[in-house]
Amino acid sequence: MTRHLLISLMLILGLASSLSAAPLGTRIVLDNDTTLLVAERPGLPMVVLSMVLKTGAAVDPQAKQGLANLTAALLTRGTKSYSAQALAEELDFLGTSLSVDAGNDATTISLTTLTKNLDRSFALLAEVILSPSFPQDEFERIRKEIEGRLHSNEEDPGWVAGKAFRQHLYPQHPYGRLISGQTETLARITPDDIKQFHATYYRPNNAIIAVAGEITQDRIGSLLASHFADWKAADLPDFSWPDPPEREAQRVNLDKEVTQANIMIGHSGIARSHPDYYAVLIMNHILGGGGFGSRLMDRIREEQGYAYSVGSYFSARKHPGPFTVALQTKNESAQQAIAETLAVIRHFRQEGATEEEVEAAKAYLVNSFPLRLISNSDVAGMLPVLEFYGLGLDYPDRYPDIIGSVTLEQVRAAAKQHLHPDQFLQVVVADLEKAGLEQTQTGVDAASGNTEPAATEEPNPAATMTE
Amino acid sequence: MTTMITRQQMLRFFATLVCVLVLLISFQSGHSQSIDTSGWQVTQHVLDNGLTVIILEDHRAPVATLQVWYQVGSRNERPGITGISHLLEHLMFRGTPTYGKGEFSRLIQERGGRHNAFTSADQTVYFESAAVQHLDLFLELESDRMAHVMLDEEGFLSEQKIVMEERRLRTADEPSSDLWEQVSAAAFTAHPYGWPVVGWMHDLEAVTLADVKAYRQTYYAPGNAILVIAGDVTPDSLLPRIHKTFGQVPAGPAIPQVTSVEPPQRGERRVFLKRPASLPLYIAGYHVPTFEHDESFALSIAATILGGGRSARLQRSLVEEQQLVLSANAGYDRTSIDPTLFTLSMRIAPGKTWQDAEQALSEEVDRLKTTLVTEKELERAKNLIESRFTYAQDSFFYRALQLGQYAALGDWSLILKVIPGLRAVTAEQVRQVAQKYLIDTNRTVGILEPDGTPLRESPQGGPGRRGAH
Numbered sequence: 001m002t003r004h005l006l007i008s009l010m011l012i013l014g015l016a017s018s019l020s021a022a023p024l025g026t027r028i029v030l031d032n033d034t035t036l037l038v039a040e041r042p043g044l045p046m047v048v049l050s051m052v053l054k055t056g057a058a059v060d061p062q063a064k065q066g067l068a069n070l071t072a073a074l075l076t077r078g079t080k081s082y083s084a085q086a087l088a089e090e091l092d093f094l095g096t097s098l099s100v101d102a103g104n105d106a107t108t109i110s111l112t113t114l115t116k117n118l119d120r121s122f123a124l125l126a127e128v129i130l131s132p133s134f135p136q137d138e139f140e141r142i143r144k145e146i147e148g149r150l151h152s153n154e155e156d157p158g159w160v161a162g163k164a165f166r167q168h169l170y171p172q173h174p175y176g177r178l179i180s181g182q183t184e185t186l187a188r189i190t191p192d193d194i195k196q197f198h199a200t201y202y203r204p205n206n207a208i209i210a211v212a213g214e215i216t217q218d219r220i221g222s223l224l225a226s227h228f229a230d231w232k233a234a235d236l237p238d239f240s241w242p243d244p245p246e247r248e249a250q251r252v253n254l255d256k257e258v259t260q261a262n263i264m265i266g267h268s269g270i271a272r273s274h275p276d277y278y279a280v281l282i283m284n285h286i287l288g289g290g291g292f293g294s295r296l297m298d299r300i301r302e303e304q305g306y307a308y309s310v311g312s313y314f315s316a317r318k319h320p321g322p323f324t325v326a327l328q329t330k331n332e333s334a335q336q337a338i339a340e341t342l343a344v345i346r347h348f349r350q351e352g353a354t355e356e357e358v359e360a361a362k363a364y365l366v367n368s369f370p371l372r373l374i375s376n377s378d379v380a381g382m383l384p385v386l387e388f389y390g391l392g393l394d395y396p397d398r399y400p401d402i403i404g405s406v407t408l409e410q411v412r413a414a415a416k417q418h419l420h421p422d423q424f425l426q427v428v429v430a431d432l433e434k435a436g437l438e439q440t441q442t443g444v445d446a447a448s449g450n451t452e453p454a455a456t457e458e459p460n461p462a463a464t465m466t467e
Numbered sequence: 468m469t470t471m472i473t474r475q476q477m478l479r480f481f482a483t484l485v486c487v488l489v490l491l492i493s494f495q496s497g498h499s500q501s502i503d504t505s506g507w508q509v510t511q512h513v514l515d516n517g518l519t520v521i522i523l524e525d526h527r528a529p530v531a532t533l534q535v536w537y538q539v540g541s542r543n544e545r546p547g548i549t550g551i552s553h554l555l556e557h558l559m560f561r562g563t564p565t566y567g568k569g570e571f572s573r574l575i576q577e578r579g580g581r582h583n584a585f586t587s588a589d590q591t592v593y594f595e596s597a598a599v600q601h602l603d604l605f606l607e608l609e610s611d612r613m614a615h616v617m618l619d620e621e622g623f624l625s626e627q628k629i630v631m632e633e634r635r636l637r638t639a640d641e642p643s644s645d646l647w648e649q650v651s652a653a654a655f656t657a658h659p660y661g662w663p664v665v666g667w668m669h670d671l672e673a674v675t676l677a678d679v680k681a682y683r684q685t686y687y688a689p690g691n692a693i694l695v696i697a698g699d700v701t702p703d704s705l706l707p708r709i710h711k712t713f714g715q716v717p718a719g720p721a722i723p724q725v726t727s728v729e730p731p732q733r734g735e736r737r738v739f740l741k742r743p744a745s746l747p748l749y750i751a752g753y754h755v756p757t758f759e760h761d762e763s764f765a766l767s768i769a770a771t772i773l774g775g776g777r778s779a780r781l782q783r784s785l786v787e788e789q790q791l792v793l794s795a796n797a798g799y800d801r802t803s804i805d806p807t808l809f810t811l812s813m814r815i816a817p818g819k820t821w822q823d824a825e826q827a828l829s830e831e832v833d834r835l836k837t838t839l840v841t842e843k844e845l846e847r848a849k850n851l852i853e854s855r856f857t858y859a860q861d862s863f864f865y866r867a868l869q870l871g872q873y874a875a876l877g878d879w880s881l882i883l884k885v886i887p888g889l890r891a892v893t894a895e896q897v898r899q900v901a902q903k904y905l906i907d908t909n910r911t912v913g914i915l916e917p918d919g920t921p922l923r924e925s926p927q928g929g930p931g932r933r934g935a936h
Contacts, residue, residue, distance in 0.1 A: 043527050044860055076777075085787075088777035093847045095854020114854055141790060148746075148793045148817050155745040155917075157640055257743045257919055259639040260632070292560075292572040302569075305628030308636050328636050360577050367579020371596060374528045375861040 023393040024373065025210070025383055026217060030224065033205035033233045037383040037393070038220055039212040041376055047118055047213035048380035049125070051109040052388060054208070055201040058104050058174035059239050064189050066181015069102040070143060071197045075109075076100060077138040080131035084138055087124065096121040098128065102179055105318040106388065107201075112377065115214045119223070126227035129202060139191050146180050158328070161262040161429040164252055169268060169322055169425055173242050205233040210383035213376040244268040244320050247423055253440045254429045261334035261430030262326075265341065267423050269323035272316040272389050278406050279414035280314055285361040286353045286411070287345065287419075288312030288325060293360070299344050300327060306337040314418075318389075323418070331434035338428070342421060349419045352412035366400045509870070510702040511879060512709075516718040517690025520709055521870050521879050523697040525863060531698025532863045533605040534594040535613070536871045538693070539686035541664045542588045542725055542804065548674050550666015551682050553586040554630050558679060559593065560584075561622035563615040568622075571608055578604065586664055589804045590875055596864060599699045603708060609694075610712040613687060623676040631672070634665045642744035642915055643814075650750045650913035653738045654808055658729040688719025693874045697867035729754065729806060736911040743919035746793070747815040749824060750913040752808035755799065755904050758876055763801040764888040765896040766809060766904070771848040772840060772897070773797040773811065773831065778847065780831055785813065791824045792816050802872045808911075809904060821914055835901040839894040849889055856886070 025039035057068040076098060077084040091098055094117040100109045109129065113121035153159045163178070170176025181189070211220050247267060270280055281289075288296035288311045300310040307327040315321030325345070329337040353361075373379055373396060386395050432439055508524040540552050562568035575582045580597030595605040638644040648663050655661030666674075694713060696705065732754055755766055773781050774797025781795035791813075798810040811828060815821050859865045873882040 044857065046857055046861065048861075085778065085783060088783075089847065092776040092778045092851050093843075095850045095857075097854075097858075112858055114857060141787065144790070144816075145786075145793060151817050152745045152793060152814060155642055155743065259635040290576065293569060293576060298569075301629060302625065305625045306632070308629055308633040329632060330635060360573065363577040364579055367577070367598065368581070369579070370598065371530060371579060371581065374530055374863065377858075377861055 024379060024386070024396055025212070025393055027387070027393055028217075030204070032228070032231055034224075034228075034231075035208045035387055036220065036224070037208065037210040037387060038215070038217045039210075039376075039379045039383065040216055041212050041379065042214050044376065045115040045214055046376060047111075047113055047115055047211060047215045048376045049111040049113075050210045050380040050384055051111075051125075051129070052208045052210075052384040053107040053109075053201060053206050054105075054388065055206060055236075056103045056105045056107055057177065057179040058241070059201070059237075060174075060177070060181070063185060064181070064193060065177050065185040066146065066179070067189055067193055067197055068107060068201075069180050070139075070146065070186070070189060071194050072100040072102040072107055073142050073146070074134050074138060074194060075128050075132050075198075077142060078133045078135045079127045080133055081127060082124075084135070087128075090120075090124060094120055094124075096124065098125065100128075104175060104179065104321075108384075110380075118215070118219075122223045122227060130228070130231060132198060134191055134194050134198075136191060139194065143186050143189070147183050147186060150178075150180060150182060157256055157258045157260070157262040157429045158326075160254065160256065161264050161326075161427050164254060164429070165264040165266070165324065165425065165427045166322060168250060168252055168427065169247070169266070171245060173244060175244070175317075175319070175321060200234075200237065203234050203236065204228070204231045206236055208384040208387045210380050210387075212379040212383070241319050247425065249423055250425050251440060252425070252427045253432055253437045254427070255432040255439050256429050258429070258431055259330060260328045261331050261337075261428055261435050262328050263334065263338060263341075264324055264326050264427045265338070265424050266312075266322055266324040267420055267425060268320050269314045270316050270418060271318065271320045273318075274316065274320075276410075276414050276417065277316055278402055279410040280316075280418050281365065282358060282361045282403070282406055283353065283411045283414040283418070284312055284314050284323075285365065286357045287348055287415075289314075290361060290364065295344050295348055296325065296327075296341065300337060300340055304337070304340060306333055306340065310341070331431045334428060334430050334435040334437065338426065342424075345419060346421050349415045349421065352415060353408070355408050358406075358408050358411050362403050362406065366403050369396065369399050509879065511874075512702070512706060514689065514710065514714050516714065516716055517688070518713050518716070519693045519874060520706070520713075521693065521695045521874055522700060522702045522705060523695070523866055523870060524700060524702075525697055525866065526699050528863075529599050529699045530596065530863060531599040531602045531605075531696060531700055532594060532596040532867045533602065533609065534592055534695040534867050534871055535609050536693040536695065536875055537591040537593075537687060538589070538691050538722075538875055539591055540587050540589045541662060541666070542659045543686060543723075544659060544662070544666075546662070547670060548666075548678050548682070549662045549670040550630065550634075550664070551670075551674055551678060552591055553665055554626060554671070554674065555679055555683055555687075556584050556586045556591050556593075557626040557630060558618055558622055559612055559616050561619075561626070562617055563611050564617065565611055565615065566608060571612070574604060574608065575601075580605075588660055588664055590871075592871065594864070594867075602696070602698070602700065602705070606708055606712040610716055613689070613692070613713070614716045616683070616687075618676060618680050618683065620676055623679065627671065627674070630665070631668065634668060634671065638663065638665060639668075642740075642742060643748055645742060646740050646748050646750055646913045646915045649738045649740050650752050650810075650911055651808075653736045653913070654732075654752050654754065654911035655729055658727045658805060659725065660729070660805065660807065685720075686722060688722070689713065689716050690718055691722045693871055695867045695871045695874065697863045697870070725805070727805075732909050732911075735907045738911070738913045740913065740915045741918040742915070744915055744917040746817060747821045747917060748813070748913075748915040749815060749821045749828075750810060750812045751828070751910050752810045752913075753904050753906075753910045754806060755809040755900075756806050757803045758801045758881065761888075762896075762900050762903075764885075765892045765900040766799050767801055767852070767889060768845065768848050768892045769835060769897050769901055769905075770797040770799040770809065771852055772844060773835070775848065776851045780834075781811070781813075781828070784831055785824065785827050789827055790816060791819045791827055795828075802876060804876070821916075825912075832901065832905050836898060836905065838898075840897055842894065845892070845894055845897070849892075852889055853886060 025037045028036050030036055060067045096113045098111050111125050166176050288294045296310045300306050306329045310327035312325040314323050510522045512520045544551055575595055578597050578601045580595055580601055582595040584593040652661050757763055785792045785795045793814045793816050795813045800807055813824050815824050870879045873879045
């Protein structure tokens with residue numbers, strides 16, 4: 001065992017005892033089936049609340065993609081007692097921030113308020129969740145705004161690459177779609193659809209509410225009792241997920257007047273519940289998830305100078321999300337950079353991680369975990385994720401042991417089991433002539449048999465449920 | 468990692484950080500100064516070699532953040548070597564005789580720490596965060612590279628390529644950055660704020676290792692740096708450790724001062740940028756003073772009224788009511804070292820013209836000059852700024868960042884003036900700064916007119932090329 005290994009192990013043991021403490025918060029299930037998670041953290045005169053609805057854009061009807069997102073956007077655009085503008089003025093006057101974000105698997109409502117304004121802020125939250133009015137003019141305007149942003153995003157080569165990547169990776173699957181929908185599908189959505197979606201999914205039995213900050217369990221309990229007494233549980237529709245498609249290797253080259261080739265390589269990855277999750281986490285950290293010192297960063301950036309950033313990522317969601325390697329390099333070096341990247345991955349898969357790498361990755365993951373739970377917003381963000389994936393509020397305490405028990409052999413096996421270079425989808429958005437590449441077709445239609453083009457979008461960190 | 472922050476990004480970065488510690492102040496006389504507050508304690512100390520040390524005690528969690536603020540950025544550059552501050556920032560990660568290449572990151576990462584750096588027009592900042600027991604390592608690593616970073620040809624050539632890729636990523640292929648660059652270049656004719664932090668591409672190609680070495684020799688000295696530490700620490704135990712590490716770095720030569728002054732603008736300037744993009748963009752930048760001027764508070768309020776929060780005037784009027792633009796923002800960084808720009812920017816909505824949006828924008832700016840804002844609206848802007856300040860205190864990193872920012876202006880405790888200063892602003896003062904600065908002859912307008920399609924036409928319906936390559 002090398003000196004580094006010894007240090008790493010000592011570091012794991014040392015920090016685990018010094019930073020870990022009691023469970024992150026308390027958990028109760030209310031009479032209306034809402035799960036309430038509370039972290040009492042006095043110190044700053046503020047409270048952060050995060051409400052997660054366990055429904056996201058995945059349930060959007062194929063023809064009405066963008067429904068969950070449009071509903072979320074309209075929630076703060078008028079209620080029974082407030083016009084959109086009156087609500088905006090009141091929130092700003094209180095200094096309260098309130099946002100609603102739809103993701104694939106879930107929708108997150110975030111409230112940050114000064115303690116002194118907690119009552120009034122909470123009343124506005126209840127207003128938004130329980131009594132949105134979905135006015136026609138706001139419906140039209142927000143829909144147009146979303147369409148405008150879709151158009152605007154087309155100038156961003158990274159966005160274009162990401163869209164094509166997921167579109168080709170997940171044809172006929174919710175993860176292949178655009179959360180915000182697209183012009184044609186948005187056009188089919190009616191205000192009644194929005195009202196129906198809200199009535200169906202914005203239900204207490206579909207909700208996790210987490211609070212952190214200068215608040216007590218009694219206080220949040222009485223606020224909920226006084227403002228959400230009429231919120232009633234209701235049966236939720238069944239939703240069956242299709243399996244991610246089997247796939248074979250594919251290359252998609254898109255031509256754009258840019259100075260850099262935007263490259264995305266990958267395939268469908270794993271679900272959060274996969275038993276190999278932690279071995280994959282460590283494996284990917286070594287490959288390209290760990291920033292400086294990772295195999296890809298060392299080779300592609302530090303040694304070759306091909307890219308400013310290069311990384312790999314397993315998006316482990318409720319269902320298997322994508323494994324993605326992304327980099328950008330000047331058009332002229334696109335082919336070499338891709339070849340180098342593939343070589344790094346193949347070599348890593350074949351030869352496996354070293355013991356030293358695995359121990360260093362474990363040390364980082366264990367020792368950095370407590371740093372992700374410092375602020376009130378950190379904690380309010382983490383609590384619902386633990387609930388959503390059934391990890392338990394003692395997860396931070398268990399984490400060192402979970403990571404610590406993963407073996408070198410498991411990490412090496414995870415590379416063989418979960419990296420499939422022979423099945424890679426490669427998307428390149430570049431000035432193809434300068435890159436020496438030929439154009440492939442842009443639409444997914446012919447390749448996948450989709451009746452209409454599907455699409456995806458950049459992951460929204462606020463709406464992506466990762467811990 | 469390692470990044471550069473352009474002026475407008477800096478604006479956005481600090482927009483959430485405006486303000487202050489609402490504190491009980493007890494000054495001690497002498498070299499070292501301590502401020503005790505309800506839950507806060509700040510100590511300042513100046514080492515013999517000139518290094519300013521600022522320590523913020525925050526015992527909410529057993530963690531600490533360390534930041535080294537070198538008072539050098541693109542503002543200190545000259546034509547021909549633009550971007551050298553940021554390039555040097557990259558090279559500072561290439562190792563020392565004691566900690567070879569890669570060691571720096573490895574040592575921090577295996578302790579679960581985070582580290583990075585950023586460069587702005589005014590400063591270059593390096594930072595680390597981790598559990599507090601690792602602070603000694605950070606002191607050792609940062610003081611070591613302050614004195615002993617190895618700058619060699621191999622590392623230089625590699626980082627030069629990486630920085631050029633960074634410029635392609637963030638500017639060349641990013642239409643809005645491209646336009647901001649053009650506006651700055653037109654607005655500043657004599658002052659270094661006219662060139663981009665990342666540097667012009669040809670300068671990045673032409674700069675040499677010798678240039679970088681000379682630049683480091685000139686600016687990387689304890690007397691030109693501020694060390695900020697925030698976290699679960701006490702100055703009594705920390706200061707001896709700082710003396711043992713940073714205290715051993717020899718004082719450097721005197722630092723050359725930037726003497727450039729932008730002459731008053733006498734007449735509107737307009738720049739047009741034609742390049743591939745989805746939608747037109749519009750930016751107006753007005754020359755304004757910074758923190759040293761009392762008017763900076765009224766300008767901050769004006770920026771918030773126009774562009775801050777959900778109820779901002781530009782949002783309501785241009786985005787919601789007239790639907791001329793997809794987004795509209797106001798920016799003003801009062802902590803800029805030299806006079807800066809007050810900016811108004813818009814992304815034009817599909818089917819609308821920048822001319823109509825400009826007209827609507829002018830009407831909003833005129834309204835600020837002719838009609839006093841109501842007390843309610845004024846109060847709302849102040850509440851908005853103050854609440855965002857409180858929220859920013861949730862993070863140790865941002866607390867340290869605020870201290871460093873104001874320390875770079877001369878004294879960290881200037882931050883104590885911010886909330887009282889903003890609270891004291893009157894509706895009349897807001898009108899006065901609008902009348903004085905938000906005038907056409909004082910502005911530079913940049914307009915991006917899309918030229919070219921986002922994605923070139925491609926053959927439809929053919930089978931995709933299968934197989935890797």
